[in-house]
Amino acid sequence: MLSNQAKIESLLFISGNEGITLTELSQITGILKPALHEQLDKLADKYKQDRSSSLQLIHAEERYKLVTKPALAELVKKYLNSNNITELTGAALETLAIIAYKQPITRIGVDEIRGVQSSSMIQRLQLLELIKENGRLDAPGRPILYVTTDKFLDYFGLESLDQLPELDEEKQEDEEMDLMTLFEQTTSSTEDEEEE
Structure with a gap:
């Protein structure tokens, strides 16, 4: 059975650039907001501490979203400027x-x-x-x-x-x-x- 953190992570991933609110997460998963806060904090820490992960969790305008770490900005830019994306x-x-x-x-x-x-x-x-x-x-x-x-x-x-x-x-x-x-x-x- 999937953990609550896995459920939250999947919704963060699928919400893409728009992100997802705490209310939306709670409604979809059935997890209460205090427990969600705790899981989101753990997830953010996991990404911070895992140097092999390219992701980080950000919270802006009441929405949570997964983004790539700033250290990878040049790599992402290189990909976007490559012929593969044109x-x-x-x-x-x-x-x-x-x-x-x-x-x-x-x-x-x-x-x-x-x-x-x-x-x-x-x-x-x-x-x-x-x-x-x-x-x-x-x-x-x-x-x-x-x-x-x-x-x-x-x-x-x-x-x-x-x-x-x-x-x-x-x-x-x-x-x-x-x-x-x-x-x-x-x-x-x-x-x-x-x-x-």
């Missing part, structure tokens, strides 16, 4: 298309459309500066809202979001597919124009 994966493009068409949108909103968890894709797109945070939704947990950036427009050779074709409201049954098809059509036509 090509967007299908999952990253899918996430980006949803945000482009539905912005501002929360991670949960993206998850609902994709049908899978999107934290890692959102983190990657933020690190590439293709999306950014744009306030918080006035709802329980105050989830972060995401929008595309000017770099997104530059990356795909668009002058404005107006160049993305409008969605056909009658064909919204397979929303994810419609978004991807439209997005790919727009970006490929822009690339063709650049080649000419």
Whole structure:
């Protein structure tokens, strides 16, 4: 059976860049807040003392999140600047298309459309500066809202979001597919124009 610390750690990991509140942790795990505080302190100490771990636990704006240790900043930056990251994966493009068409949108909103968890894709797109945070939704947990950036427009050779074709409201049954098809059509036509 999994320990309470393992449960907490898994939720911290899956919450990604948004992090998770003590209230959310308590509601999901059924662990009382005083016990959660104790487990979070132990987890933070574990990461501090374990020199072989790349992670640390931070607490900011009532949210807890796992991040890489500052000593690894150069390594992470090197990876992000490598050729391996310049090509967007299908999952990253899918996430980006949803945000482009539905912005501002929360991670949960993206998850609902994709049908899978999107934290890692959102983190990657933020690190590439293709999306950014744009306030918080006035709802329980105050989830972060995401929008595309000017770099997104530059990356795909668009002058404005107006160049993305409008969605056909009658064909919204397979929303994810419609978004991807439209997005790919727009970006490929822009690339063709650049080649000419």
